[in-house]
Amino acid sequence: MLKQYSFDKTAVQTFDDQTSLALKTENLQVFYGTNHAMHDANLAFPKNQITALIGASGSGKSTYLRSLNRMNDTIATVTGKIWYHGVDINEPNVNIYEIRRHIGMVFQRPNPFAKSIRENITYALRANGVKNKTELTERIEKSLRGAALWDEVKDSLDKSALSLSGGQQQRLCIARSIAMAPDVLLLDEPCSALDPISTVKVEETLLELQKQYTIIIVTHNMQQAARISSQCAFFHLGHVMEYTPTGTMFSNPQIPVTQDYISGSFG
Amino acid sequence: MEQTNFQLKKQDTQSQEWSKRLHHATRATREDWIGRGISYLCIGVIILVVASMLWFITSKGIATFTQNHVSLWKFLSGTDWSPSQGKIGALPMIVGSFAVTFAAAIVATPFAVGTAIFMTEISPNKGRKFLQPVIELLVGIPSVVYGFIGLAVVVPFMRHLVGGSGFGIISATFVLFVMVLPTITSMTVDSLRAVPRYYKEASLALGATRWQTVSKVILRSATPGILTAVIFGMARAFGEALAVQMVIGNAAVMPKDLISAASTLTSQLTTGIGDTIDGTLPNNALWSLALILLLMSLFFNALVRVIAKRGQLKHER
Numbered sequence: 001m002l003k004q005y006s007f008d009k010t011a012v013q014t015f016d017d018q019t020s021l022a023l024k025t026e027n028l029q030v031f032y033g034t035n036h037a038m039h040d041a042n043l044a045f046p047k048n049q050i051t052a053l054i055g056a057s058g059s060g061k062s063t064y065l066r067s068l069n070r071m072n073d074t075i076a077t078v079t080g081k082i083w084y085h086g087v088d089i090n091e092p093n094v095n096i097y098e099i100r101r102h103i104g105m106v107f108q109r110p111n112p113f114a115k116s117i118r119e120n121i122t123y124a125l126r127a128n129g130v131k132n133k134t135e136l137t138e139r140i141e142k143s144l145r146g147a148a149l150w151d152e153v154k155d156s157l158d159k160s161a162l163s164l165s166g167g168q169q170q171r172l173c174i175a176r177s178i179a180m181a182p183d184v185l186l187l188d189e190p191c192s193a194l195d196p197i198s199t200v201k202v203e204e205t206l207l208e209l210q211k212q213y214t215i216i217i218v219t220h221n222m223q224q225a226a227r228i229s230s231q232c233a234f235f236h237l238g239h240v241m242e243y244t245p246t247g248t249m250f251s252n253p254q255i256p257v258t259q260d261y262i263s264g265s266f267g
Numbered sequence: 268m269e270q271t272n273f274q275l276k277k278q279d280t281q282s283q284e285w286s287k288r289l290h291h292a293t294r295a296t297r298e299d300w301i302g303r304g305i306s307y308l309c310i311g312v313i314i315l316v317v318a319s320m321l322w323f324i325t326s327k328g329i330a331t332f333t334q335n336h337v338s339l340w341k342f343l344s345g346t347d348w349s350p351s352q353g354k355i356g357a358l359p360m361i362v363g364s365f366a367v368t369f370a371a372a373i374v375a376t377p378f379a380v381g382t383a384i385f386m387t388e389i390s391p392n393k394g395r396k397f398l399q400p401v402i403e404l405l406v407g408i409p410s411v412v413y414g415f416i417g418l419a420v421v422v423p424f425m426r427h428l429v430g431g432s433g434f435g436i437i438s439a440t441f442v443l444f445v446m447v448l449p450t451i452t453s454m455t456v457d458s459l460r461a462v463p464r465y466y467k468e469a470s471l472a473l474g475a476t477r478w479q480t481v482s483k484v485i486l487r488s489a490t491p492g493i494l495t496a497v498i499f500g501m502a503r504a505f506g507e508a509l510a511v512q513m514v515i516g517n518a519a520v521m522p523k524d525l526i527s528a529a530s531t532l533t534s535q536l537t538t539g540i541g542d543t544i545d546g547t548l549p550n551n552a553l554w555s556l557a558l559i560l561l562l563m564s565l566f567f568n569a570l571v572r573v574i575a576k577r578g579q580l581k582h583e584r
Contacts, residue, residue: 101474
């Protein structure tokens with residue numbers, strides 16, 4: 001039997017005007033039919049930092065993340081505001097394709113296309129009208145270097161992406177996303193299908209990438225959140241319960257529900 | 268040391284008992300044998316039926332060449348089909364069969380793929396609720412009904428449109444198009460549905476549009492399945508006898524154009540089989556046509572297998 005926690009007692013940090021924010025949500029609600037999956041999420045994401053979203057399965061963290069680049073459009077109703085460069089990108093008349101070019105996403109399961117490594121990266125570029133061969137070549141190298149995969153695949157760019165290991169495939173997916181030069185990178189449990197060594201590599205890549213990108217990562221792995229994130233948000237049953245700097249969350253959680261979750265005496 | 272020996276001996280007698288217990292037959296093992304026996308019997312009967320059909324058609328079909336001493340080349344390239352006068356050039360029927368098959372497949376494939384994309388990507392709910400049952404119904408309609416509609420509607424329509432009798436390859440193509448459309452559509456739908464959802468998500472998350480996602484990712488990874496669907500459609504068109512016979516005009520002459528009477532292997536078979544006497548050249552010649560049909564369906568089957576295998580390889584490599 002799950003312990004009952006009050007949803008009234010939350011500890012969500014806000015940022016002052018000095019902090020430059022990449023993305024901010026106001027009263028974000030998500031409904032799957034009549035199922036209210038996300039209640040009033042008010043979170044702000046500082047630029048060039050890694051923010052981790054943690055919580056049990058079904059707590060709404062992936063739902064929240066997928067709403068940020070409108071991947072929930074066809075399967076759920078999302079209300080509230082998502083501010084990005086001063087624009088509410090949750091408005092229906094916003095060009096969702098343009099949003100996704102600026103807010104990239106990497107999924108739980110490595111999902112490269114059944115094409116060559118090269119084509120996996122050029123696919124989105126070509127779809128966006130980049131045709132110039134030298135530019136394509138440059139951007140392939142740059143994004144593969146960015147994802148720390150270049151040295152491993154530079155001699156086999158024409159091999160099928162499916163011949164890579166799981167960790168390499170996931171870094172290829174990261175490379176594919178950053179080839180579009182987005183601002184924000186959303187990652188939905190990117191390491192849950194990977195072994196510890198591949199996980200470390202992906203984490204190192206992310207730490208390197210936060211210099212250029214704002215990263216929001218959903219993870220089940222609390223050690224991972226502690227290792228790489230600067231901010232950490234804890235979700236519980238569709239509510240954001242606590243949002244604090246990662247150090248604070250793991251050493252001095254503000255409310256009982258976070259404390260119980262982190263110490264493992266949850267429910 | 269002694270103690271271990273003693274233990275070993277004790278274990279030996281014990282293990283003999285266990286051996287007996289574990290080796291004797293029980294009800295469970297007997298049921299196993301019976302079940303296996305029944306399934307072997309069934310598969311044996313099926314193999315026997317198929318093998319004897321193959322043997323029967325082959326032996327009858329080659330009689331034209333072995334007993335009546337018609338040369339294979341003359342049979343395949345001759346254009347004069349008058350079996351009663353000993354002239355059996357099967358080329359008109361071969362050409363007719365291939366013409367209606369390819370024409371029907373070429374016309375039907377774009378419609379089928381378009382419908383399948385609508386059913387899976389554009390409006391999956393309506394697709395599942397309305398179009399799926401309609402297509403399943405179309406697959407189940409007997410071919411004589413299609414032929415009858417062709418005879419009553421398509422042939423007069425063609426007669427009005429282009430003149431002549433209205434019978435011919437184009438009428439047959441039209442009827443076959445309607446007949447193979449549901450086959451190709453439903454198999455294409457299956458192969459589009461089998462494309463993993465994460466491919467689609469990956470493409471959309473990169474900012475690709477729905478059209479780009481469908482054309483470059485979904486259709487591409489469903490290509491082997493779509494090709495298989497088309498080949499199954501072609502196999503159905505190639506083997507269809509009744510509906511084609513009702514609208515093609517059944518003249519065993521080289522088709523000059525698409526609107527004059529022609530014939531296919533199947534239509535010639537159904538037209539001629541009642542008029543011949545067993546063991547004579549006209550009868551044997553019809554068996555040779557049947558043999559060509561059999562070989563072609565084997566070829567279509569083999570092609571499907573090759574495509575499936577290559578599709579798999581592409582994914583694993």
